[in-house]
Amino acid sequence: MNKVINISKKNNIKEFDALIVGGGGSGMRTSLELAKSGLNTAVISKVFPTRSHTVSAQGGITCAIQSADPNDDWRWHMYDTVKGSDYIGDQDAIEYMCSEGPKAVYELEHMGLPFSRFENGRIYQRPFGGQSKDFGKGGQAARTCAAADRTGHALLHTLYQNNVKEGTNFLNEWFAVDLVKNSKNEITGVIAFSIESGEVCYLKAQATVLATGGAGRIYASTTNALINTGDGLGMTLRAGFPAQDMEMWQFHPTGIHGAGSLVTEGCRGEGGYLINADGERFMERYAPNAKDLAGRDVVARSMVMEILEGRGCGPEKDHVYLKLDHLGADVLNSKLPGICELSKTFAHVDPIKEPIPVVPTCHYMMGGTPTNIHGQAFSRNDGNDFMVSGLFSVGEAACVSVHGANRLGGNSLLDLVVFGRAAGKHINEELKSGGGVENASNEDIELAMSRLNKLNESESGYEVADVKKQLQTCMQNYFGVFRRGEFMEKGVKELEEIREKSENLYLKDKSIAFNTNRVEALELQNLLEVAEATAISAMMRDESRGAHARDDFPERDDENWLCHSLYDPVEKKLGKRDVNFVPKEVEAFPPKMRSY
Amino acid sequence: MELSVSLYRYNPEQDKFPYMKNYKVKKPEKDIMVLDLLNMLKEDDATISYRRSCREGVCGSDGMNINGKNGLACITPLSEVLKGNKLELRPLPGLPVIRDLIVDMTQFYEQYEKIKPFLQSDSEPPEQERLQSPQDRDKLDGLYECILCACCSTSCPSFWWNPDKFVGPAALLQAYRFLADTRDTKKQERLEELGDPFSVYRCHGIMNCVNVCPKGLNPNKAIGEIKSMLLTGSKEDKIKVVGLE
Ligand SMILES: Cc1cc2nc3c(=O)[nH]c(=O)nc-3n(C[C@H](O)[C@H](O)[C@H](O)COP(=O)(O)OP(=O)(O)OC[C@H]3O[C@@H](n4cnc5c(N)ncnc54)[C@H](O)[C@@H]3O)c2cc1C
Numbered sequence: 001m002n003k004v005i006n007i008s009k010k011n012n013i014k015e016f017d018a019l020i021v022g023g024g025g026s027g028m029r030t031s032l033e034l035a036k037s038g039l040n041t042a043v044i045s046k047v048f049p050t051r052s053h054t055v056s057a058q059g060g061i062t063c064a065i066q067s068a069d070p071n072d073d074w075r076w077h078m079y080d081t082v083k084g085s086d087y088i089g090d091q092d093a094i095e096y097m098c099s100e101g102p103k104a105v106y107e108l109e110h111m112g113l114p115f116s117r118f119e120n121g122r123i124y125q126r127p128f129g130g131q132s133k134d135f136g137k138g139g140q141a142a143r144t145c146a147a148a149d150r151t152g153h154a155l156l157h158t159l160y161q162n163n164v165k166e167g168t169n170f171l172n173e174w175f176a177v178d179l180v181k182n183s184k185n186e187i188t189g190v191i192a193f194s195i196e197s198g199e200v201c202y203l204k205a206q207a208t209v210l211a212t213g214g215a216g217r218i219y220a221s222t223t224n225a226l227i228n229t230g231d232g233l234g235m236t237l238r239a240g241f242p243a244q245d246m247e248m249w250q251f252h253p254t255g256i257h258g259a260g261s262l263v264t265e266g267c268r269g270e271g272g273y274l275i276n277a278d279g280e281r282f283m284e285r286y287a288p289n290a291k292d293l294a295g296r297d298v299v300a301r302s303m304v305m306e307i308l309e310g311r312g313c314g315p316e317k318d319h320v321y322l323k324l325d326h327l328g329a330d331v332l333n334s335k336l337p338g339i340c341e342l343s344k345t346f347a348h349v350d351p352i353k354e355p356i357p358v359v360p361t362c363h364y365m366m367g368g369t370p371t372n373i374h375g376q377a378f379s380r381n382d383g384n385d386f387m388v389s390g391l392f393s394v395g396e397a398a399c400v401s402v403h404g405a406n407r408l409g410g411n412s413l414l415d416l417v418v419f420g421r422a423a424g425k426h427i428n429e430e431l432k433s434g435g436g437v438e439n440a441s442n443e444d445i446e447l448a449m450s451r452l453n454k455l456n457e458s459e460s461g462y463e464v465a466d467v468k469k470q471l472q473t474c475m476q477n478y479f480g481v482f483r484r485g486e487f488m489e490k491g492v493k494e495l496e497e498i499r500e501k502s503e504n505l506y507l508k509d510k511s512i513a514f515n516t517n518r519v520e521a522l523e524l525q526n527l528l529e530v531a532e533a534t535a536i537s538a539m540m541r542d543e544s545r546g547a548h549a550r551d552d553f554p555e556r557d558d559e560n561w562l563c564h565s566l567y568d569p570v571e572k573k574l575g576k577r578d579v580n581f582v583p584k585e586v587e588a589f590p591p592k593m594r595s596y
Numbered sequence: 597m598e599l600s601v602s603l604y605r606y607n608p609e610q611d612k613f614p615y616m617k618n619y620k621v622k623k624p625e626k627d628i629m630v631l632d633l634l635n636m637l638k639e640d641d642a643t644i645s646y647r648r649s650c651r652e653g654v655c656g657s658d659g660m661n662i663n664g665k666n667g668l669a670c671i672t673p674l675s676e677v678l679k680g681n682k683l684e685l686r687p688l689p690g691l692p693v694i695r696d697l698i699v700d701m702t703q704f705y706e707q708y709e710k711i712k713p714f715l716q717s718d719s720e721p722p723e724q725e726r727l728q729s730p731q732d733r734d735k736l737d738g739l740y741e742c743i744l745c746a747c748c749s750t751s752c753p754s755f756w757w758n759p760d761k762f763v764g765p766a767a768l769l770q771a772y773r774f775l776a777d778t779r780d781t782k783k784q785e786r787l788e789e790l791g792d793p794f795s796v797y798r799c800h801g802i803m804n805c806v807n808v809c810p811k812g813l814n815p816n817k818a819i820g821e822i823k824s825m826l827l828t829g830s831k832e833d834k835i836k837v838v839g840l841e
Contacts, residue, residue: 055655
C-alpha cells in the first residue's frame with residue numbers, strides 16, 4: 001500500500017461534484033436524486049450497496065398514506081413522533097418528514113418496491129409501537145407500510161436497481177478514511193482506498209454527504225451488522241465537529257436472546273405479545289393502554305424490570321418470551337416469514353409452536369451529526385450554529401433530529417428516503433447556483449492521510465480484536481438500558497485507556513489486496529470516537545428522558561434538559577442546543593407527561 | 597474434541613498458487629455458525645480474509661463453498677455441515693479469486709444489470725401508489741427475496757462454461773421477478789432480450805441452484821416460466837395485467 005500518496009499525481013485524485021459516502025437507503029436515495037441532475041456524482045461504499053445494513057430492516061416504513069385508515073393524518077403521525085421523541089425531536093424536521101412522507105413512499109412504489117397489499121390493492125399497513133389516531137385520543141393506529149417483514153431488503157434493492165437504471169457511479173468496496181478539511185474549515189472530500197486494490201485516493205468533491213449508517217457495534221450485543229461502526233461520525237469527530245444527542249441509543253425490546261438478531265416490532269403489531277416466566281402478559285401492568293405497543297424505551301425498561309425482579313425466563317432467568325403461536329401458521333407464514341426463518345436459525349424455535357426468547361438489544365443511534373432538513377451539517381462557535389460548507393449527512397449517521405430521545409419503529413426508513421431526497425435536491429440547487437468549496441492544500445490532505453499512514457507504519461502495538469472486545473464490554477456494562485453516574489464515570493475512565501490502545505494499534509497484516517485487518521483497525525478507531533461521545537454525553541445528562549434512563553436521576557427534567565446535547569470532541573465537553581418548537585403549518589406540540 | 601479446518605488461502609502478493617491451510621480448533625460446546633468459526637480463526641490469524649456484514653443471512657456477503665456445497669457462512673451451523681470433524685472452506689467456484697475466500701463478483705453483477713433489474717412502465721405513475729391485488733403481489737413471492745449472494749450461479753455448470761453469455765440462475769430469477777410484476781409493461785422487450793440461444797436456454801435443469809439457495813428460492817422454476825413465456829410468444833393475454841388499474 002502506498003504509504004503517502006503523491007497528490008501531485010493526478011491519478012490519485014478523483015474529482016466529483018457530489019460524493020456520497022454510504023450506499024445504504026439514505027445514501028442511495030440521495031444519489032438517485034443527484035443522478036438525474038446531471039451533476040457528476042459518485043457513491044462510495046465499503047460493501048456492495050445491497051449488503052448495507054438497510055437490507056436488514058424488517059417491519060416497515062411508517063407514513064400516513066391513509067391506506068389502512070382513510071382518515072389517517074400526517075399530523076397524528078407528527079404528534080406520535082414528537083411524543084415518542086420525549087419532546088426533544090425538532091418539530092420543524094418532524095413536520096417535514098411526516099408531511100413529505102407520503103410522496104416519498106409513493107415514489108418508492110413507483111420505482112417498483114414490492115409492498116404487500118390490502119384487498120383493495122393499496123399498500124399494506126400494520127400497527128407499530130407508539131402509533132395513535134387523533135393525537136393520542138383515538139386508540140392504536142396502523143401506519144407502517146410493509147413488504148412482508150423484508151421491507152428493508154425490498155427498499156434497498158429497489159433503490160439500487162433504480163440507481164443502476166439512472167447510471168449512478170459506484171465505487172464499491174472503497175473505504176473512506178478521513179475528511180479533508182481546508183483552512184476555511186470547509187470539507188473538500190475524503191481520503192479513501194479501494195479495499196480490493198489498495199489504491200489510495202483523494203476523492204475531491206464540492207459536496208460530501210456522509211450516509212454511513214449506525215454504530216451499534218460499540219455494544220457487545222446488538223441487532224446491527226458487523227459493518228455498523230460509525231465511520232462517518234468517527235470522521236466528523238476527528239475533524240473537530242460536534243455530535244448531537246449521542247447518549248440516546250435505542251435498545252430494541254426483541255433481540256433474539258444470545259444471538260442479537262432482531263425480531264421486528266411488527267410481530268407485536270400483528271398481535272404477538274411478551275410474557276414473563278409466570279406466563280403473565282406483563283406489559284399490561286406497565287402500559288395499560290398501548291401494552292406491548294408502547295414506545296420501545298418503555299417496553300425495553302419493563303422487560304429489564306421483569307428480569308431484575310426475578311421473573312425472567314430460562315435457566316438463567318435472563319430473558320423473556322415473545323409469544324406468537326396464537327396468530328396461527330397462516331398469518332406467520334404470510335406476514336412474518338423472515339421472522340420464522342430467523343428464529344428457527346438463531347433461537348432454534350419455531351414460532352408457530354413455541355415462544356421466542358428475547359432480550360432488549362442495542363439497535364439504533366438516535367444521535368449523530370447535527371443537520372438541518374437539507375442535510376447540511378452544523379457546527380458550533382461561541383454558542384452559535386454555523387453551517388459546515390461542503391459537509392452533509394443523512395440517515396442514521398445524521399441527527400436532523402426527528403427521533404429525539406427515542407425513535408418510533410418504521411420512522412428510520414422514512415427518515416432515510418425523505419431526507420435523502422431533500423439533501424439531493426438541495427445539493428443540486430446549491431451547486432448549480434455556483435456554491436462550492438475552495439481547494440485544500442497539500443498539508444490539509446497530508447493531515448487527512450495521517451491516521452492511515454500511522455497504522456500502515458505500525459511495528460508494534462495492540463491487537464484489533466482485543467481492543468474491540470474491551471470497548472464493547474465497557475459500553476455494554478456501563479451504558480446499557482439503565483445507567484448510573486458512578487458506573488458511567490468508571491466507564492469513561494476505561495474508555496480513556498481504550499483510546500490509548502486504539503491509537504496505538506498494531507497492523508499485523510500489511511498486505512495490499514483486500515486487507516480486512518486494515519479495515520477492521522480503522523473501524524475500531526471510529527467505534528472508539530462514537531463510544532466516547534456516547535459515554536460523556538450520557539454521563540453529563542443528569543435526567544431520564546426517552547432511551548436515556550438513569551437510576552440516579554429517574555425523572556425527566558424539562559427545566560434543564562429540554563434540549564439537545566451537543567458533544568464537543570475537542571474539549572470533550574457537553575453543550576446544549578435548543579430544540580425546534582416552530583413547525584411551519586401546525587401548532588407546536590408542547591411537552592407533556594409521556595405515558596402509554 | 598478438535599476440529600480440523602481446511603481453508604483455501606491465496607494472497608496475490610505472496611502466493612504464486614492458492615493452497616489449502618489446516619487449522620486445528622477446539623470444537624465449540626455450542627453449535628455455532630461457520631462464520632463464527634471463521635471469526636474465531638481470524639482472531640488468531642488476522643490475515644484470513646472473507647466478506648461478511650449482516651451475520652444473519654440477509655445481506656448475501658458471505659457466500660462460500662462449505663464442505664463442497666455453496667452456502668452462507670453466517671446461517672450454516674457446524675452441525676449441519678461437519679464431515680466427521682472436518683470442515684473445508686473454499687471460495688465460491690467459477691469466479692476469479694481476489695484473496696482467500698473473496699471472489700471477484702464483476703461478471704455476476706454484470707449479468708444482473710443485463711436483465712434491466714428495475715421496474716419499467718409506460719404509464720405515468722398516479723398521484724398515489726399503483727394498485728396491485730394481493731394475488732398479483734403474491735406472484736413476486738419467492739422472487740424478490742434474492743440477496744445476490746451468488747451461491748446459485750456459482751454452483752451452475754452452465755454459468756461456469758459461459759459466464760459472459762448465460763445470464764445464470766440469480767439474474768434469471770430477477771428477470772422473471774419483473775416479468776411477473778403486473779406493474780411492469782415491458783414484457784415483450786424483456787423477453788426479446790432473453791430469446792437468444794445462450795441467455796436462458798443454456799439452463800439444462802441441473803437444479804444445483806435450487807439445492808444451494810440459502811433463501812429457499814427456486815430459480816429453476818422461474819427459468820421454466822421464462823422459457824414457456826418465450827415459447828408461447830409471450831402472448832400478451834397470458835401475462836396480461838389482470839390488475840386493478
Ligand atoms: C435488524 C434491524 C431492523 C430494522 N428494521 C427497521 C424497520 O423495520 N423500519 C425502520 O424504519 N427502521 C428499521 N431499522 C433501522 C434502519 O434499518 C436503519 O436505521 C437504516 O437502514 C440505516 O440506513 P442508512 O442509509 O443510514 O445506513 P446503512 O444502510 O447502514 O448504510 C451505511 C452505508 O455506509 C457505508 N459506509 C459506512 N462506513 C463507510 C466507510 N468508512 N467508507 C465507505 N462506506 C462506508 C456502508 O457500506 C453502507 O453502504 C432496523 C435496523 C435493524 C438493525
